[in-house]
Amino acid sequence: MPQTKDTFDSIANVYDRINNIISLGKHKKWKSNFINIAKFEGKVLDLATGTGDIISLIKDKYPNTDCTGIDPSIDMLRIARKKYKEIKFIESYAENLKYEDNYFDFVTISFGIRNTVSINDSLVEIRRVLKKNQLLLIMEFSKNNNILLKIITNLYLFFVIPFVGLLFGKFREYLYLSKSINNFYSPREFVKILEKNSFEVEKYESFNFGLVTIYKAKKL
């Protein structure tokens, strides 16, 4: 599984800065809206945690939660650990979690499920470690079928994002990220995948011209 991990190791030092630029600072608002869709308690796992934005927002808002962030990129985790001392950051793939069944009360994953090696294996593992009737919250880019929006989105994905990557010496990595966004599912397709993995999708909502979608799903 090393390929995506290597990409993220290589961009770790510029990841937060480039995120601010390519989302025009909006990713912070998206992330705080994302954690507002549930009331967190107990054990919370943030998968593909990267530099730890989501799990730290949760810990700040719910200090009594027991928070863990997981990511295979040691360099992303190094930055996360510097920022947030009271959260456990652990190096691991979503497809192979070293936790017992029904361990976590919540699982979150923000802009990470599309980067996993196997979405299906990751969902099987998430389902295994999450307690029954508890929530999996996902935020991810999504495909849009509107032709005009598609043209605008493609300009953004294949010119703006790689160009910003280029300015930081990371053209190849940001082109990969754009391709992974472009190849991801539409919200309806992804809801079907969640349902196939025995999650009940209570709600899903797209924003930013349909480019980003939040899914709130319960383990059945």
Ligand SMILES: C[S@@+](CC[C@H](N)C(=O)[O-])C[C@H]1O[C@@H](n2cnc3c(N)ncnc32)[C@H](O)[C@@H]1O
């Ligand atoms: C686009 S970043 C998202 C980081 C963070 N969640 C955020 O919202 O800013 C995607 C993250 O997925 C991680 N990743 C890649 N493959 C993974 C896998 N198989 N399991 C878990 N995380 C993975 C990468 O290392 C990277 O940190």
